[in-house]
Amino acid sequence: MDGALKGLKVLDFSTLLPGPFATLYLADMGAEVIHVESPTRPDLIRLLPPYANGQATAHTYLNRNKQSIALDLKDPENIATIKQKISEFDIVIEQFRPGVMQRLGLDYATLAKINPRLIYCSITGYGQTGLYKDKAGHDINYLALSGIAGHSGRQDSGPPPMGIQIADVAGGSFHAVIGILSAVIERQRSGQGQYIDISMTDCVVSLNNMAAAASLAGKTQQYAEKGHLNGGTFYDYYQTQDGRYLSVGSLEPQFMSGLATILELPVLLEKGASFDEADRQLVKQAIQDKIKSKAFVEWQAIFAMHDVCVEPVMHLDEALDSELAQQRQWTVEVPLDTNSEQTERQLSCPIKFSRSKNVYNFAGQRLGEGKW
Known part of the structure; x- marks a missing residue:
């Protein structure tokens, strides 16, 4: 069985978490992903400990099934090469600040003239327009501005710092995948590609959903420890005798x-x-x-x-080794490369199809190890 997205070809210029996690899902579902990285400024995920099998564990997970191509985007010859090949691709995804790809000559307007069917997705903290578009930010900032942090946590201690990147993933990655695949379906009707502007802050605002509906239409202000889910009822965590x-x-x-x-x-x-x-x-x-x-x-x-x-409340290691994890196949053994019998245990793709098959061909490659 083939992956559900077999036949789609993706050119990925993103780094860190939001873009790579989006293209991981696309790759797991069968899309061909070419990941372009700088040969001189490594993706910080490559440097993030811990390491296993000689590479950062986060990198080998986020970049599995992808070909790693090392290109200096400041070199005009490399820009020319990308433009020569862009007609082969269905999707471009990038995560630079607004204006960077335009200065490089790799913006949507330029590439769409070469390939009108191209779907081009930009992921940024605050989007391509507005007062915040050029500001730096991290997950904690996006949650703060979205209102989520403001009606979470305790009144006496404030909002909790989360152990995962909610805005990066639920805001950036997942909404990028939704937008890209929606554009693929639309292209089947129109024959044309389009540009997708993903703001992690915009998208994480939508996670307020029920609370925002109450605030906007019901004129009910949302405060910490006042709602059904944030401490206003007995819906909560409770400590056991031994501190769990x-x-x-x-x-x-x-x-x-x-x-x-x-x-x-x-x-x-x-x-x-x-x-x-x-x-x-x-x-x-x-x-x-x-x-x-x-x-x-x-x-x-x-x-x-x-x-x-x-x-x-399970510790992460307990959760990943639980009976539920085994029954629902939360993890998978991924070959280190296409010719290796050695594997690395990673999270699996959680989307399960009745006919299509998710693919786990190889773990994230070393810089420049891939092929176009």
Whole structure:
């Protein structure tokens, strides 16, 4: 079986996380990806520890299935080579600041004259227009400006620093893939390519969805510890006797009733749905006291027998080695190269098809190891 995107050819100028993660998905689903990198300014992901098999683990994961081509984009001969080959490609993705590709002569307007069917996606922090377009930023800044950080976390301690890049991935990578594949479908009708402007901040704003709907149309202000999901109810994490945590999401009446029975807490049924501050604190403290009475593994065994939306908070290593991970094939063994029997364990592509097959041909290559 072929990958779902077999036949699409992608020229990837991106570095770090957002662009490479987007093209990883495209490559896993069968697209041919040529990754252009600078021979003198290595992608910082290549330098990020830890390392395995002589390379940075993040790089060999994010760049699997891609051909690595080393080109100095300041060299006019290399620009000419790209223009000569651009008609072979369906998609270009880049992650430079606005104006950089235009100065290089590789902007959409220039390349579309050579290949009118070209789909060209730019990923930036703040988009191609507006006051912020030339500003630097990181994930934490995009979350701050989007409003997500402002209605998350605790009132006394503020928004939590997250352990993953939400805006980079859910904002940049995933929306880029959606935009690119939408443009591919549109091209089947029109025969024309188009330009896609992905702002990680724009896109992460959309993750507010339900909260933003309440704020915009319902005129309800969103503050930390006021909503259903951010501490306004007993929906929260609770510490066990041995310092681990359980996630409690038993919001619906049947789950709330089940949880109250298991914990022997009638107060949960009486006041669990209340938004009164005193009631909220009373219920949450009652749940915390009860959860604190047993160790993590004890609660795991108890809640494994009851379907009430309570699950253990797993460390990453535990999650990746869990029974669920095995059943759902969260990881895969990827050959180091096409001729190697040695493999590296990596996250798999989570999109599962009934006929098409995701491909894991080889891990990310060393700089310049690939071929056009």
